[in-house]
Amino acid sequence: MEIPYTVAVRPDTGLNNGKIAIWLFLASEVMLFGSLFASYIMLRVGAETWPAGATYLNIPLATLNTVVLISSSVTMVLAWASLVKGSFGRFRVFMAITILCGLVFLVVKYFEYSAKFHHGYLPSTNTFLAIYFTLTGLHGLHVVGGMAVNAWLWGPGSAMWKVDPLHFTNRVENAGLFWHLVDLVWIFLFPVLYLL
Amino acid sequence: MGDTHDHADIDRHVRAAFLVFGSLLVLTGFTVAAYFLHLPTRLAITLALLIATVKGSLVAGWFMHLVSEKRIIYWMLALAAAFFVPLLLIPTFGALDAVSVR
Numbered sequence: 005m006e007i008p009y010t011v012a013v014r015p016d017t018g019l020n021n022g023k024i025a026i027w028l029f030l031a032s033e034v035m036l037f038g039s040l041f042a043s044y045i046m047l048r049v050g051a052e053t054w055p056a057g058a059t060y061l062n063i064p065l066a067t068l069n070t071v072v073l074i075s076s077s078v079t080m081v082l083a084w085a086s087l088v089k090g091s092f093g094r095f096r097v098f099m100a101i102t103i104l105c106g107l108v109f110l111v112v113k114y115f116e117y118s119a120k121f122h123h124g125y126l127p128s129t130n131t132f133l134a135i136y137f138t139l140t141g142l143h144g145l146h147v148v149g150g151m152a153v154n155a156w157l158w159g160p161g162s163a164m165w166k167v168d169p170l171h172f173t174n175r176v177e178n179a180g181l182f183w184h185l186v187d188l189v190w191i192f193l194f195p196v197l198y199l200l
Numbered sequence: 201m202g203d204t205h206d207h208a209d210i211d212r213h214v215r216a217a218f219l220v221f222g223s224l225l226v227l228t229g230f231t232v233a234a235y236f237l238h239l240p241t242r243l244a245i246t247l248a249l250l251i252a253t254v255k256g257s258l259v260a261g262w263f264m265h266l267v268s269e270k271r272i273i274y275w276m277l278a279l280a281a282a283f284f285v286p287l288l289l290i291p292t293f294g295a296l297d298a299v300s301v302r
Contacts, residue, residue: 017270017272018270018271018272019270019272019273023273024272024273024276027273027276027277028276031276031277031279031280032280034277034280034281034284035280035283035284035287038284038287038288039287041288042287042288042290045288046290063232063235067228067232070228071225071228074221074224074225074228075221077221077259077263078217078218078221078263080263081213081214081217081263082214082217085210085213085214085217088210089207089210180263181264184259184260184263184264185264187259187263188256188259188260188264191224191252191255191256191259192252192256194231194252195231195235195248195249195251195252196248196249196252199231199232199234199235199244199248200241200244200245200248
């Protein structure tokens with residue numbers, strides 16, 4: 005059975021079903037991270053003392069990761085725009101750069117985590133580190149998930165371009181929306197955890 | 201964003217994406233610079249969150265096409281916000297609790 009409205013616009017919503025679905029998912033993600041940010045505020049307001057992020061965290065590395073994620077959002081836009089203009093070759097280049105940026109982000113995060121473990125800074129050390137590892141760990145899992153989807157669209161999933169290019173372009177746009185949300189969450193995590 | 205695009209639309213979108221990219225880099229610079237100014241805590245928090253909100257709005261508005269999205273998407277996000285905002289305010293309600301312990 006064919007899934008309806010994957011390309012055609014649904015008359016009642018004015019959008020294809022994939023777009024509606026990804027936005028519903030993103031709304032649930034906002035609630036997920038929102039609840040964790042609320043937990044952070046509650047823990048911080050309730051604490052007698054709260055360490056400055058720089059006590060434990062590496063600001064230059066986090067700044068680098070911010071630039072990497074922002075750059076990957078632009079290349080994601082360029083990957084989608086390339087498909088809309090019919091250039092599959094350019095799509096693959098920009099999508100590869102996006103995936104590579106995700107990889108760089110994770111490698112930097114690996115070095116950050118390793119340094120903390122090396123110094124004995126664990127989630128059980130104090131409340132600040134507990135919420136730091138929870139928030140950045142969950143965000144990191146989202147980066148991994150986004151990279152997996154992007155890698156699939158770059159590789160085996162791209163076979164759809166030959167048989168149904170509009171459907172494939174919509175899939176890339178939806179993957180992009182998720183990737184931008186990952187970027188958006190980091191934009192708030194960076195100052196909240198590292199700089200305040 | 202609508203589901204049909206012509207090439208001129210896409211070129212405009214890409215140009216906007218580069219402008220947003222530049223703005224995000226500059227604002228990231230401001231965020232880090234503000235940290236090294238060692239401002240009072242309240243001012244530092246306000247400034248950092250203000251810059252993050254502007255950056256987040258740029259990402260949501262232009263990278264995620266929210267500036268030109270269909271109304272149903274806005275309603276879905278408004279519903280999420282209707283739950284999200286009270287969630288963020290819960291700690292504030294706790295801090296404002298007037299019941300004192302004797």
